[in-house]
Amino acid sequence: MTFAELGIEQDIVDALATKGITEPFPIQTQTIPLGLAKQDIIGQAKTGTGKTLGFGLPVLQALGTDPAPGVKALIVVPTRELCVQVAEDLVLAASNRSTKIAAIYGGKAYEGQVEELKAGAQVVVGTPGRLLDLASQRLLSLKDVQVMVLDEADKMLDLGFLADIEKLFAQTPPTRHTMLFSATMPGPIVALARRFMNRPIHIRATDPDEGLTQANIKHVVYRAHALDKDEVIGRILQAEGRGKTVIFTRTKRAAAKLVEELGDRGFNAAAVHGDLNQEQRERAMAAFKAGKKDILIATDVAARGIDVNDVTHVINHTVPDDHDTYLHRAGRTGRAGKTGIAVTFVDWDDLHKWSLINRALDMGVPEPVETYSSSPHLYTDLDIPEGTKGRLPGAHAPATREQQSRPPRERQRTRTRASGSGESSAPRQDGAPRQDSGEGGGTHDGATPRRRRRRTRRPSTGSAPASS
Template sequence: MNQDIQETQEQEAIEQAPVQNENGFAKLELSEQIMQAVTEMGFTNPSPIQAEAIPPILAGRDVIGQAQTGTGKTAAFGIPAIELIDVAERHPQVLVLCPTRELALQVADEVKKLSKFKRGIRVEAIYGGDSIERQIRSLKTGVHIVIGTPGRVMDHMERNTLKLDNVRMMILDEADEMLDMGFREDIESILEEMPAERQTILFSATMSKPIMAITKKFQNDPVLVKVVKTELTNTNIEQVYFEVKPKAKIEVMCRLIDMHNLKLMLVFCNQKKRVDELVESLQVRGYSAEGLHGDLRQAQRNNVMSKFRSGVTNILVATDVAARGIDVDDVDAVINFDIPLDEEYYVHRIGRTGRAGKSGKAFSLVGKDEKYRFREIQNYTKVKVEKGVIPSFEDIVGLRKARFIDQVKETIEQSQDLNLYEDLLTALHHSGFTTEQIVAALVKRSMGIEKNEFSDQNLGLEDDRRGDRFGRNDGPDRGSRFGDRERGGRFGDRDSRRGEGRFGDRTDSRRGEGRFARNDGPDRDRGGREEGGRKGFFDRDNNRAPREREANMVRLFVSIGRRDYVRPGDIVGAIAGEANIPGSTIGHIDIFDKHTLVDVPREHVNKVLDAMEDNTIKGRRVNIEVAR
């Protein structure tokens, strides 16, 4: 369809009227350029959020859109934004704020596609981790639509390289996520700097009190558009879970890949370290896999995503935060190697397959200590996920044999030069091998499958009767190759692997750089707090004693302080981003010259300590431990 449209466009006269009559977007009275773009993108009818939100936005009204990821909200605000642009005016006319650089890039890409036929429109994504000098040069040449993260937008405002005097439309995308990440103060600062005569559009999956406070303060008689999916998960997605011995997860995943002949898939882990180890294990097994997490520089991320989109890499292993903004339509399956810590993450994960009307698969590998969490996910999504049967080693061997036979048949039928190789059989016979031995050896080399420690085992949980073993030694943190050298179990004795505390005789040789998952780069350091008054937690008195802890909170010691120019938002962003916990759950923060004390909920302490181990804040390596 796209090819036909492109061929038509190459002709001097482009007749789009017949297409418009068939396209439901025509009812929205859009410009011819937008109609061409949506048709080329394969859109035939607007989604509910698009049908409800586009008319009032085009009419100039402020809009509150309640919609989840995957409902088409980018086009819902992107189309009216493009229609608003006066190309002759070479300055920012639309500003879109997004919580992460991945989402900013995704939105920018979508807006560029939608504006393809409106000549002269310039779109720029600005975010931390990318060269600010390059962004400055681009902004100076004249940009109409700016899409950015709050931290980097504030940086450009302070440098006077982004002026908002002529912005006519302000869009907050995934506003609830931005507040959870501690961006409230930044958002309010940006809105206060904008012209009073502007249109403000806000999209959020939830309507919390902080969200409503922002709408009341900064919107003028907004129209509420509420579109909630009747089902949180796509009916085109086949969801199956497997109860797996944690140490056998990699083996089971590889069997599923072979059994279903998966070509392009996303695999999700809860920790960055797990991503790296899983990628290494898959590569050792011969799979083309790459990892994506917050430690990667933007150039590395772009390289990984380019290879994945082009099919050079067919397995992308990622953390939830790093995967935000991934938009690839042809993903065959999503595999939850780790069960997510948040029900919403499950919805976001599996929503990356089964797109554009295609079918997809979602496989979840559930360890013993993850069973309860997965039941909570099913209750949340209101979908009964079927329990699958783990393919046996014999199943995989039989399947590969059948595929090998098909490949041999195809080669024989289609090749014209087989006579070049016919003498090899005779030569091998002269070496004393039988035809059966020769064929078996060639098949083995081609199939690359060998027996391993799991070949003759039952890998499901129902076969385990060894009590506490999986709670401590093979907990849900561990895959088949992670071995006893890894963590000793998340639920075991932490001190056994921390020595005499985290400030003992540890060297920096193992510590990486830039390990700030939710960070938008070095400039995303302004995240405020959910409640306006929390700013007062910044300690101004070196001699003041830290305040008392709230109930059910644990105080953590962080080896970074005021002399490092750290602010509360830096602490919130780092902990919330790395540990995947809501920023709003983090309690008091007391910042002293050389250290910081931060209160976190007791149930998240181990998760935070694991996530922040050998990590950085504001580019400085930090140690973190329970305060004495």
């Protein structure tokens, strides 16, 4: 089956072919014909299976090759990273058309996004908060929207966007064509679909016998000690065939610390987390996609926006909070039909949390094996060459324990003591010893150093005079 056989027009087919996209995935095969017929759709498929083109191609084709200015299609996504990714995919598919796509999301200046809208963008991909903000300022009009798409609807529910989505729906015409895509279908999402969709068809692009986890991902779970994790990660990053790798941490601070640690060990890592501004996050993501950085350390805020087909490993630095989060993290690898490896570290305190995930996903690993950086099974499980250490050859050696524990002021004080009064103790160019004249004493004509002290007298009050 090809895109042309599904009814996609040739200019879009040619645009996709420039990036080697020639054969549709199952979710695309099932949704594209219905989308072209303007049938309301609830599409359910695991992350990384190609949902973006499943709804994106019908949207672009419905607008025609030269659409009139003004917002005709609205695609709502939960995160900034996913907004950028979806917009990039649509720009590629529409590269042979005059259709303009605008990415509208928070964390960036309004001016550039408003200019895109004023320039007549026909397709808007955006996050709920920024979309409503611009709409309330009358900078974004949704009255002419012909098609509306909710992508990753379950994540929007998790982030508390349900009320915002209802407000966006209310600003669009009731006759619009609606498509909703999600990896899971919790009750509130089903209720939302019933309220705002017209007799939708529910498409499930999964094999009922496959299980909840993707068959092309190898899942490895270790009970690891917190102080040994960095060394274990350093060895995993030298496994045979290791390509781009995503490491998920629980907190922003842990992500920043791990980037620094891996850099000291000689690895090329970037980070995406909430303490970085949007420009820094986009720069890190772009470097990762382009291959300039082959390791991306992220918190869950970025999980849904990492759509890179050649990620070979996902490492959970700490166990996720629930099974849905685990699926979305692991889904960053094994994309587009390729294989991948998901490694999860479970701390002793998180064994109960892992137990719930294991039971929900039926993974068959109730007791993760206790694992250290020296454990033989670590090497055999993950194809790590024998004798590998967690530091690349040539990386500078770590500071000693004494150096790490000594405060910077104390190190400065030590250097000051060594040089007398804090001035340079090097000899003068004429060979004579340097004469110091500070309060801390010094040498005088080569004589023995003598201690000088300046006293300040107070009016006599019966107390001893103060000295400085």
